[in-house]
Amino acid sequence: MPEPTPNLDLMFQALADPTRRALVERLSRGPASVSELALPFAMSLPGVVQHLQLLEQSGLIKTQKIGRTRTCTIDTGALSLVEKWINDRRIGWERRLDRLGAFLDAEDEKGVKT
Amino acid sequence: MPEPTPNLDLMFQALADPTRRALVERLSRGPASVSELALPFAMSLPGVVQHLQLLEQSGLIKTQKIGRTRTCTIDTGALSLVEKWINDRRIGWERRLDRLGAFLDAEDEKGVKT
DNA sequence: TCAATGCTGAAGCCTTCACTTAAGTGCCTA
């Protein structure tokens, strides 16, 4: 039954890991090379690279290799997509609460009249 | 190095699964019992319950048992928290781009003058 | 040209996830 929404899946999954969120956080302050990104982490370089690969697959970041160094940047469009999904759910829920409120008010009216 | 931000971890992880997103989507249209929620899925009831437990742990939904039926509702406050995290990154990034734009404009000015 | 730098690939290991089935437990109704 779960529809195939691979992008959203990957994005949420990518953001579920604290290391990857820290990477996104760092990149939100400007581009950086792989080894720059790896520096603050108590983790092997290949470990960090694997996280970066997942982030790139999900579309949250982009990378470009020039010479022997690979530079990473965020893609905020992807972040917006995630944000939109959440917002849509919130909106739906809030509209529902509004309707419920209106219904209860109407019931009160009736109550008063009877 | 990854700071302990268990809530955000759990929330993103919870939303990474299409089944769980479908559950949240359903609940965003109003409360439901466990078996109501399980109905559309080609999955055993305990399977669905496990997903619901994860959603509850993450804070995205709340549940309440009355008699023998358990009713689930969304907690939009939690959704907002996730949304805020994303928004903060986006803002940071966009501010950076603005500064970069301003810098480049300034450089252009210089270029014109010289 | 040779060593150092910056990554890349592959294999392996342990843990966590996403299910399953089977066997309860407690409430509600006739």
Added chain:
DNA sequence: TAGGCACTTAAGTGAAGGCTTCAGCATTGA
């Protein structure tokens, strides 16, 4: 009070995740 309904618990399994180390392989700078 028996029977069924709505979960709940437990145990198990296969696949996926999050690391590691070791061995490359292009660039770059002396």
